[in-house]
Amino acid sequence: MSERDPLQSLWIHQQQENFKVTTAQLRQHATRFQSKIRTRNRIEYAAAALVIGVFAWMIAIIPEPMVRAGAGLIILGALYVCWKLHTLAGAADAGGLDHAASLADFHRSELLRQRMALAAVWKWYLAPFVPGMLVFIGAVAFTPELDAPLIARVTLFATTAAPIAAVFGLVAWLNARAVKALDKEIKALEEAG
Amino acid sequence: MKPVPDQDQLYFEAAEAFGPALQRLARATEANDERRRDLLQDMHVALWRSFARFDGRCSLRTWVYRVAHNTAATHVDRERRTRRDTVDIDAAGELAGADSLARQLEERDGVNRLNAWIRRLKPPDRQVITLYLEDLGADAIAEITGFTPGAVATRISRLKTQLAKDFKETTHV
Numbered sequence: 001m002s003e004r005d006p007l008q009s010l011w012i013h014q015q016q017e018n019f020k021v022t023t024a025q026l027r028q029h030a031t032r033f034q035s036k037i038r039t040r041n042r043i044e045y046a047a048a049a050l051v052i053g054v055f056a057w058m059i060a061i062i063p064e065p066m067v068r069a070g071a072g073l074i075i076l077g078a079l080y081v082c083w084k085l086h087t088l089a090g091a092a093d094a095g096g097l098d099h100a101a102s103l104a105d106f107h108r109s110e111l112l113r114q115r116m117a118l119a120a121v122w123k124w125y126l127a128p129f130v131p132g133m134l135v136f137i138g139a140v141a142f143t144p145e146l147d148a149p150l151i152a153r154v155t156l157f158a159t160t161a162a163p164i165a166a167v168f169g170l171v172a173w174l175n176a177r178a179v180k181a182l183d184k185e186i187k188a189l190e191e192a193g
Numbered sequence: 194m195k196p197v198p199d200q201d202q203l204y205f206e207a208a209e210a211f212g213p214a215l216q217r218l219a220r221a222t223e224a225n226d227e228r229r230r231d232l233l234q235d236m237h238v239a240l241w242r243s244f245a246r247f248d249g250r251c252s253l254r255t256w257v258y259r260v261a262h263n264t265a266a267t268h269v270d271r272e273r274r275t276r277r278d279t280v281d282i283d284a285a286g287e288l289a290g291a292d293s294l295a296r297q298l299e300e301r302d303g304v305n306r307l308n309a310w311i312r313r314l315k316p317p318d319r320q321v322i323t324l325y326l327e328d329l330g331a332d333a334i335a336e337i338t339g340f341t342p343g344a345v346a347t348r349i350s351r352l353k354t355q356l357a358k359d360f361k362e363t364t365h366v
Contacts, residue, residue: 005353012327019216105339
């Protein structure tokens with residue numbers, strides 16, 4: 001008869017706490033989890049509604065056609081982001097992570113999900129606003145209403161666009177760095193098996 | 194969430210049979226009492242939710258350990274990202290030298306020292322050693338983790354050697 005490892009005995013005979021949870025509490029927790037996700041999505045929709053409201057107001061008060069076109073494109077970008085949020089939230093509800101998958105598969109799925117999310121943020125969260133922003137900033141800088149030489153107009157355009165481009169560049173750099181770290185983790189996981 | 198037939202029954206069976214193992218896993222994952230209780234509750238909620246989709250692809254034991262360990266891994270990952278005051282779990286294994294030795298010496302009993310030692314391991318090592326301590330064989334651990342039985346056996350051997358070395362160092366200082 002094989003003897004149990006003393007560490008296993010030590011482990012198994014740990015003192016236990018009195019922990020009981022009723023099905024009512026479990027349901028309550030599960031509902032709370034869903035409600036947290038719904039709240040997060042509502043905040044995103046509210047932010048989009050604010051963007052849409054502000055730029056719709058600009059369309060109403062600014063007569064310059066190109067500025068209005070830029071504002072319109074930004075509104076379209078915000079609507080596209082809302083639509084993507086809605087479809088992605090639906091897909092997450094339907095699929096979700098399979099907690100009963102083997103630990104290696106679960107970990108790999110989670111890492112791949114994070115990797116895809118990083119790539120997706122760039123594509124559907126930032127890129128949809130680029131055309132609208134360029135048209136809007138360009139229209140403001142080059143409007144005939146502005147009495148300024150060309151160099152001043154270009155400078156205005158560049159100084160307004162540069163911070164936005166810097167933010168986009170920073171996001172791209174951070175994403176690339178995070179993807180690299182995730183790839184390293186995925187590789188280590190594959191080698192461990 | 195609408196319960197499916199047997200979801201509650203499966204949960205109660207699992208909680209009855211594996212409740213103590215879940216407590217041990219929570220203790221080996223989270224040192225803070227309050228966060229440990231939250232983690233334990235999360236494990237039970239995840240388990241109950243998972244039984245809505247129980248498809249018999251594996252035994253109840255394998256299912257329970259997978260769900261519990263995956264929940265624990267998610268907890269560690271979340272803590273790592275949100276808490277700046279904790280040591281990076283990947284770096285923690287490398288820090289199990291002088292600093293951890295002093296902390297281990299402060300622990301009065303073996304169980305606390307063992308749990309503290311496990312918490313400093315990288316996630317795959319932590320999963321394998323806790324399953325080994327639950328008295329599961331290499332094949333059963335392989336089914337839960339997705340590693341090959343050979344890789345599991347090698348990992349257990351290496352971890353036991355490391356554990357013995359670290360504890361010997363602690364008691365001899």
